[in-house]
Amino acid sequence: MSRNRLRTALAAALPVGFVTILLFIPYAMLLVHSFWRLQGGVIRHELTLENYRRLFGTPLYPDTILFSAGIALRVTALSLLLAYPLAYLLAFKVKRHKQLMYMAVIIPLWVSYLVRAYAWKIILGQEGILNGLLQSAGLIDQPLTFLLYSRWAVILALTHIYTPFTLMPIYAVLEAIPPALREASQDLYAGRWQTFLRVILPLSLPGVLAGSTFAFVLSMGDFLAPLLLGGNDSALMVSNLVWSLFGVAYNWPLGAAVSVVVLLMTLFLLWLANKVETAMNYTGRRDGMIGAVRGGGR
Amino acid sequence: MLELRSLTKRFGDFMAVDGVSLAIAPGEFLTFLGASGSGKTTTLRMIAGFETPTAGEILMDGASIADLPPFKREVNTVFQQYALFPHMSVRHNVEYGLRMRRVPAAERRSRVDQALAMVQLGELAARSPRQLSGGQQQRVALARALINRPRVLLLDEPLGALDLKLRKQMQLELKHLQTAVGITFVYVTHDQEEALTMSDRIALMRQGQLIQVGTPRDLYDRPASRYVADFIGETNLLAGTVVESRSGEAALQIGVDMLRGVCDGRLETGREAWLAVRPEAIAVRPPVGEWSGGNVVSATVREAVYAGSAVRVHATLTSGQRIVAHVAAGTSVTVGAAVRLAWPVERGRFVQE
Numbered sequence: 001m002s003r004n005r006l007r008t009a010l011a012a013a014l015p016v017g018f019v020t021i022l023l024f025i026p027y028a029m030l031l032v033h034s035f036w037r038l039q040g041g042v043i044r045h046e047l048t049l050e051n052y053r054r055l056f057g058t059p060l061y062p063d064t065i066l067f068s069a070g071i072a073l074r075v076t077a078l079s080l081l082l083a084y085p086l087a088y089l090l091a092f093k094v095k096r097h098k099q100l101m102y103m104a105v106i107i108p109l110w111v112s113y114l115v116r117a118y119a120w121k122i123i124l125g126q127e128g129i130l131n132g133l134l135q136s137a138g139l140i141d142q143p144l145t146f147l148l149y150s151r152w153a154v155i156l157a158l159t160h161i162y163t164p165f166t167l168m169p170i171y172a173v174l175e176a177i178p179p180a181l182r183e184a185s186q187d188l189y190a191g192r193w194q195t196f197l198r199v200i201l202p203l204s205l206p207g208v209l210a211g212s213t214f215a216f217v218l219s220m221g222d223f224l225a226p227l228l229l230g231g232n233d234s235a236l237m238v239s240n241l242v243w244s245l246f247g248v249a250y251n252w253p254l255g256a257a258v259s260v261v262v263l264l265m266t267l268f269l270l271w272l273a274n275k276v277e278t279a280m281n282y283t284g285r286r287d288g289m290i291g292a293v294r295g296g297g298r
Numbered sequence: 299m300l301e302l303r304s305l306t307k308r309f310g311d312f313m314a315v316d317g318v319s320l321a322i323a324p325g326e327f328l329t330f331l332g333a334s335g336s337g338k339t340t341t342l343r344m345i346a347g348f349e350t351p352t353a354g355e356i357l358m359d360g361a362s363i364a365d366l367p368p369f370k371r372e373v374n375t376v377f378q379q380y381a382l383f384p385h386m387s388v389r390h391n392v393e394y395g396l397r398m399r400r401v402p403a404a405e406r407r408s409r410v411d412q413a414l415a416m417v418q419l420g421e422l423a424a425r426s427p428r429q430l431s432g433g434q435q436q437r438v439a440l441a442r443a444l445i446n447r448p449r450v451l452l453l454d455e456p457l458g459a460l461d462l463k464l465r466k467q468m469q470l471e472l473k474h475l476q477t478a479v480g481i482t483f484v485y486v487t488h489d490q491e492e493a494l495t496m497s498d499r500i501a502l503m504r505q506g507q508l509i510q511v512g513t514p515r516d517l518y519d520r521p522a523s524r525y526v527a528d529f530i531g532e533t534n535l536l537a538g539t540v541v542e543s544r545s546g547e548a549a550l551q552i553g554v555d556m557l558r559g560v561c562d563g564r565l566e567t568g569r570e571a572w573l574a575v576r577p578e579a580i581a582v583r584p585p586v587g588e589w590s591g592g593n594v595v596s597a598t599v600r601e602a603v604y605a606g607s608a609v610r611v612h613a614t615l616t617s618g619q620r621i622v623a624h625v626a627a628g629t630s631v632t633v634g635a636a637v638r639l640a641w642p643v644e645r646g647r648f649v650q651e
Binding site: 180181183184185186189194199200 | 301346347348367368369373374375377378379380382384385394395398399442443446550
């Protein structure tokens with residue numbers, strides 16, 4: 001082996017080792033665990049499909065997965081509703097301090113997730129800011145109790161936390177649309193609304209898709225928001241389920257099986273989104289935005 | 299038909315366009331020519347409606363259009379990088395303007411077919427823009443604009459992205475197309491050769507101002523200033539002092555040489571002036587022998603560069619000023635040799651700052 005190749009091999013060893021130890025081995029262990037048997041509180045290293053049979057046979061598990069997906073879908077819709085107009089304003093209407101405004105939108109990402117989730121507790125709680133405001137305004141006599149510990153609190157917090165993730169790719173594609181395309185559209189008798197519908201919106205769809213995928217996947221797998229803000233109907237999303245299976249229930253094989261199912265669903269979604277995005281790719285870029293973030297999947 | 303009156307555009311402290319007044323006739327091919335930053339593109343963008351004038355008027359058939367948004371003006375634009383919609387086929391790109399004007403589908407189809415046939419792209423209607431070459435994209439952009447039968451077609455350096463050979467070919471095609479459709483073309487370029495080839499009239503801009511407007515021949519043969527003479531074509535600018543002048547003619551002293559040339563009116567004697575002489579007007583002669591009439595100066599050959607159809611002879615006058623002459627390719631010129639340079643008086647033109 002020449003010195004050069006040796007050097008390359010050494011340089012590659014660290015990242016390869018990192019990925020192997022922190023990603024491949026845990027995923028492989030997860031996969032293997034999901035096929036092991038739990039007997040009398042002991043994990044037996046025998047291959048079985050029992051865990052998957054139980055998973056799909058017990059309504060709790062599919063229901064929780066679907067419930068999480070439902071929450072994630074609503075979070076995605078709300079994030080899009082907030083992020084798209086904001087990204088549009090930033091990309092096209094804000095002329096001065098554009099970078100600053102963009103940073104202002106992104107900055108919450110640097111604040112600890114836990115802090116942001118707790119912030120909602122402070123806002124929505126019985127002694128919270130919102131109740132305080134409403135009471136001092138004389139609009140209500142008793143504090144509203146349905147604000148906190150409900151699925152709406154979870155959706156609200158998740159939307160707040162993941163909207164920047166939705167905004168970033170949308171802003172990036174809008175920024176990349178050459179100004180001459182909007183001018184060409186106006187030059188060809190299209191008003192502002194037509195220009196938006198026929199040129200801006202179609203060209204921004206890859207970003208919308210990427211942003212939606214982020215919001216959906218991230219909020220579907222969220223753990224803390226349902227734990228801190230969820231109520232009787234909503235404290236249990238799929239991550240919390242896995243947590244309790246691995247924790248109090250000490251049923252690692254079943255927990256692993258649930259994880260594997262969710263992981264497969266997520267991978268399928270990412271694959272699908274990337275596929276659709278590539279089909280919508282008009283610029284001749286080889287990989288879509290999701291692919292780029294994933295590290296150029298294909 | 300299209301008239302600009304004291305059109306002005308200021309970006310902050312920067313005067314992009316400074317009081318441009320110009321009337322453009324129907325069916326005319328008018329070119330705004332100038333270096334980058336001269337305000338030519340900004341002028342075009344104000345006509346298109348992408349920029350709002352700071353002051354002045356834009357009149358179409360006597361009516362002001364300066365306050366109309368771009369989509370309400372009867373002008374169309376061919377953009378520098380074509381600006382084809384990447385998510386639409388060639389057909390949908392070309393059809394866009396008609397669709398926005400709610401032209402019925404059947405008429406749309408036949409007009410798109412006609413427009414694509416006009417630019418020889420009939421068989422590519424279903425392609426996407428990125429499957430086309432630069433020249434083809436250029437033609438789609440043209441078809442997309444012309445299909446709307448605008449009163450005025452605006453073209454912003456449309457050939458800038460093409461290679462030289464294709465550019466030359468497209469110049470001719472554009473000119474033929476313009477003659478065929480009879481639409482007024484307002485063209486922007488920094489390429490003086492392109493402007494000379496295609497235009498009916500050239501409006502030369504510098505620092506936001508119009509400095510000369512005229513036919514290509516006017517600008518080439520009768521430059522109004524030293525800048526114009528230098529900008530349009532290759533030229534020798536010989537600096538000296540005016541020693542005598544009568545109406546239409548003057549003489550310049552450069553060291554020991556006295557050179558005659560034509561001028562507008564009379565020049566003030568004692569002033570500094572430049573004599574502009576095109577390289578192709580200058581003949582290279584042996585240092586001795588008969589030569590009567592016109593200007594004759596002694597010079598030393600510094601360099602002779604073969605350039606295909608001509609030899610470019612770089613020489614130095616006795617005063618030290620450099621001069622370039624283009625002579626026929628067969629002429630033998632020896633570097634270092636003493637020669638005489640000669641040109642007719644009417645081929646030299648006085649210009650001032």
